[in-house]
Amino acid sequence: MKWPDINSFEATVGRLATAEDTRANRASFILEADGKRIGQPIDMVLPCFAWYHCDEDKEKKRVVIFQAEEADGKRYFGGWLIDDEEQIVGLESDFKILENNE
Known part of the structure; x- marks a missing residue:
């Protein structure tokens, strides 16, 4: 199974996502509580x-x-389901990250 070129995807790195990031497929969600942004980016x-x-x-x-x-x-x-061609949001436990993008 061939995976797409990882460099063809933009990401939200080192900061919280914005509404523009969600529109541009760099993010799938914005964390808020009581109308205020919450959270921290994960390194x-x-x-x-x-x-x-x-x-x-x-x-x-x-x-x-x-x-x-x-x-x-x-x-x-937050991410992009490659085969379904849609955004996804989940908890860390929902994902298994591939080492070295392989």
């Missing part, structure tokens, strides 16, 4: 390839993670 290499484990149908899906933020003790990842 990790982005974009990166991963498997998304879908509980509903017990299959794993290929994803490019391009956003990683944490808030309230949880780590949230």
